[in-house]
């Protein structure tokens with residue numbers, strides 16, 4: 081989401097105070113090229129190559145605007161280029177988000193990056209611009225009466241429709257949040273078309289997109305560092321940060337899957353992974369405490385109060401929920417082919433239901449107690465639960 085913020089701020093500013101954006105305090109070209117190069121180097125160093133496709137898209141569009149759209153639109157050739165740009169921006173960004181891309185860094189990947197960056201240059205050819213201008217977006221979705229009222233009605237409708245569908249897909253599929261910066265890049269480019277006559281519009285657009293990329297990159301790295309990939313729970317580093325911020329009135333519970341080694345041996349490591357994933361999703365829904373994956377098959381629950389009765393009740397609920405939860409596991413030999421899989425599902429071979437139990441140990445924080453000592457005591461409480469027969473809660477003050 082952070083990646084979309086600069087773009088939204090830019091759009092609001094453009095609507096509210098267009099004159100502010102009519103000036104540019106630096107050398108425009110070197111600032112934009114420098115910013116693109118900076119993001120390209122950063123993403124390469126951090127092995128986040130996916131941004132290169134989008135950087136090529138943004139850079140190619142900016143280069144075309146600089147070379148081909150610096151004269152008044154009253155000139156029919158320039159108008160044809162403008163309309164061709166509208167078609168190109170409308171379609172290419174959506175395709176870039178949808179189509180699979182070759183891996184980077186590979187020769188094939190770099191060729192596609194170069195192609196995306198260079199394709200807008202072809203709009204400088206009168207024949208290509210002329211052909212695309214014929215299908216100018218105002219005419220695809222033309223509402224004739226509205227078109228008189230507002231010259232860009234078709235483009236506005238298209239932008240609202242596609243960005244709405246795109247945003248819905250992102251929300252629905254709960255994709256990684258950095259994909260919002262790509263949505264924002266497309267939206268910013270489409271909105272730019274309405275501000276084409278404004279000086280420096282393309283520079284501000286490109287810079288806002290790049291700042292969005294940088295923020296999204298930072299957010300992505302943070303999530304890579306703090307979120308456990310398997311369970312999608314925050315992991316130990318995040319836990320230690322949280323514990324340091326916690327006050328005196330707090331408590332920590334350690335939680336461990338019972339006989340998980342046997343479970344892995346019997347059902348396989350992949351099934352074990354699925355169990356941890358399901359457990360992670362179950363714990364993440366618990367609102368009365370914050371769950372972390374401590375490591376392996378151990379989880380931690382953090383309470384920001386030390387009311388023993390309420391904590392014991394929560395932990396007992398969690399234990400019971402896990403014990404009662406039917407773990408429906410997908411068959412590992414499930415066919416790749418969806419149709420074949422569907423046919424076999426009815427035969428009861430596609431999934432199986434298992435149950436697991438967990439043991440929990442909790443320690444209430446004592447005045448002045450260090451986080452390591454608190455975790456150690458929670459671990460001792462967990463050990464007591466294990467010793468006492470598992471599938472139970474032990475709380476020590």
Ligand SMILES: Nc1nc2c(ncn2[C@@H]2O[C@H](COP(=O)(O)OP(=O)(O)OP(=O)(O)O)[C@@H](O)[C@H]2O)c(=O)[nH]1
Nearest residue numbers: 336337338339340341342344349352353376377466
């Ligand atoms: N599938 C899977 N297994 C894991 C993962 N991390 C740790 N394990 C397994 O968890 C098991 C932990 O075993 P133990 O520490 O002996 O504990 P246990 O078998 O659960 O026995 P108790 O805790 O005494 O009930 C080991 O077999 C690890 O391989 C993981 O990410 N995925």
